Amino acid sequence: MSVDNYGNHPNLEEERRKKAENFRLNIPDRDNYDDYNYMDDYDDETSELNSYSGEDVRQQIERQSRHALKKQKRAEKKELRAKNKHNRRIFRLVWLFSVIIVGAMAAVFIITGVNDLLAINRTSSDTVKVKVPKDPTVDQISDLLKYNGVIDEPLYFKMFATLTKSSDDFSQGTYELRKNMDYQAIITNLEGSASRTDTVSVTIIEGQNVLEIANTLYDEGALEDKDKFLELCNSDQFDDDFSFIKAIDNKADRYYKLEGYLYPDKYDFYLNEEPESVIYKFLNNYESKMNEKQEFSGYDKTYTINQMIEESGTSYSLDEIMRIASIIQAEAADKDDMYYISSILHNRLSADESMGVSNLGLDSTKYYPYRSAVDIPSNVGSDYVSKYETYDKAGLPAGSICNPGMDAIKAAILPKETDYYFFCHDKDGQAYYATTLYGHNQNLEKISNDDE
Structure with a gap:
């Protein structure tokens, strides 16, 4: 067939006509739908495009994708709401169960605790x-x-x-x-201390000084901190509670402010008791003893120590009496000897300088606060000189040299009336008194000969 005859062929014309009729979009009319979202129920198989336009196909696919995505999201939201509702039910049940359990445990704790607090179930009196x-x-x-x-x-x-x-x-x-x-x-x-059973009885001997008392308390277990005890014995901590301590006005000149006021007696302490509490026991006992009525030789009535100081007419204060009593306690051989030594001390303290006996000249003051030369610590030094020493220093030492008992205190207030200025003792404690230095030297020679 020639080309010229191709366009006039009857079969070809018919075929072109059919193709033209079929070249259209097979899209339903929107006016036949009540809802704009008519695509929701549309069958994908009947919505194919009989078009050769690529742009129309792309737009159609996008619309279908958006529709599917929205549908998926609605389904997910619905599923999430259902899941949350289920979880809330479970949470409420768990919370209610927890409240019941905690409440029951709290009730048990409170009941058992209150019962124990009030000792309801603890009936044993053991x-x-x-x-x-x-x-x-x-x-x-x-x-x-x-x-x-x-x-x-x-x-x-x-x-x-x-x-x-x-x-x-x-x-x-x-x-x-x-x-x-x-x-x-x-x-x-x-x-408190009423129910404590760890007590220890300690006897403080008349004439012990502060250092010796600290060692005794420590050795008996009543004191754990000796350094703290000694520090308190030279403090002002007890002034407000005890007027006789507050009256001391030369603390700077003393080794221990409380020396002389730790009354020798038998005490009950707790093991490792606080030093402050220990000192309060000493001072309370001293105050009690000073306020007790005492019998004095030559007096029909009884007097307290302060009353007797006033009654005797002495010019010495309580603190000065305690210093004299501490020397008497350290020097005397027995109770009777105390009154003679007191007489000698009073005589020397009031003697005219021309008599040459204004200094007390006592061995007991030479090494204080140590008992003797052998008691001086090595770190103090061999040339140690006590500021209480009475060979070169006139008058009474600045403080007591030990803690005297009641007999020494009484003797300090009421000495015997003698003209003695000297005394000495032999190895057995026998006392020798003298009015003059010559007589004193004779007594010393006699003692030396007897010792041989």
């Missing part, structure tokens, strides 16, 4: 000894009480002690406690 360490914490106290069967709920006790501000008031010691005590009774006993 006693136990609880040993509290030094500087105890409330945790240690709670554990000790639990271990010894005094309480059942250490946590509740710790809370109670903290709330009542008692957790810092416990101190070292051995305490006797009953198992049926309530918390307040337990704390009261632990804060």
Whole structure:
């Protein structure tokens, strides 16, 4: 067939006509749908495009993708709402169950704690000894009480002690406690000393000085810190409580301000007692003794020490009497000798300088605060000279040289009336008195010959 005849072929014309009729979009009319989102129910298989336009196909695909994405998101939101609703139900159940459990536990804790606080279930009246360490914490106290069967709920006790501000008031010691005590009774006993059983009896001998007393207390277990004790003995800490201490006005000249006022007696102390508490016991006892009515030789009535000082007409103050008494205590061989030595001291202190005996010249003052030369510490030095020394220094030393007993104090107030100015003792304690230096030297020679 020739080319010229191709366009006039009847079959070709028919084929072109059919193709032209089929070249259209097979899209339904929108006016037949009530909702703009008519594509939601549209069947993808019937929406194919019979078009050769690439742009139209792309737009159609995008619309279908957006529709699918929206549909997926709505489904996810619906699923999430359902899941959240389920989770809220589970949370409410768990929360309710937790509240019930916690409430039940709290109720049990409160009931058992209150019962223990009031000792309702602890009916035994048995006693136990609880040993509290030094500087105890409330945790240690709670554990000790639990271990010894005094309480059942250490946590509740710790809370109670903290709330009542008692957790810092416990101190070292051995305490006797009953198992049926309530918390307040337990704390009261632990804060006080009435139930302590770790006591020790210490006897302070007449004539001991502060250093010797500190050593005795330490050796007997009544004192743990000697340095603190000695420091307090030269402090002003007790002035406000004791007028006789406050009256001392030459502290700077003294070795120990409280020397002479630690009254020798038998004391009951607690093991490792605080130094301040120990000193208070000494000073309280001294004050009590000074206020007791005493019998004095030559007097029908009884007097306190201060009353007798006033009654005797002496010009010496209480502190000066205590200094004289401390020398008498250190020098006298016995009670009777005390009154003669007191006479000699008074005579020398009031003697005219022309007599050459204004200095007391006493060995007992030479090494104070040490007893003798052998007691002087090596770090002090061999050339040590006490500022209380009475060979070169006139008058009384600045303070007492020991702590005298009542007999020495009485003798200091009321000496015998003699004209003696000298005294000495032999190895057996026999006393020799003399009015003159010549007589004193004769006594010394006699003692020396007897010793041979």
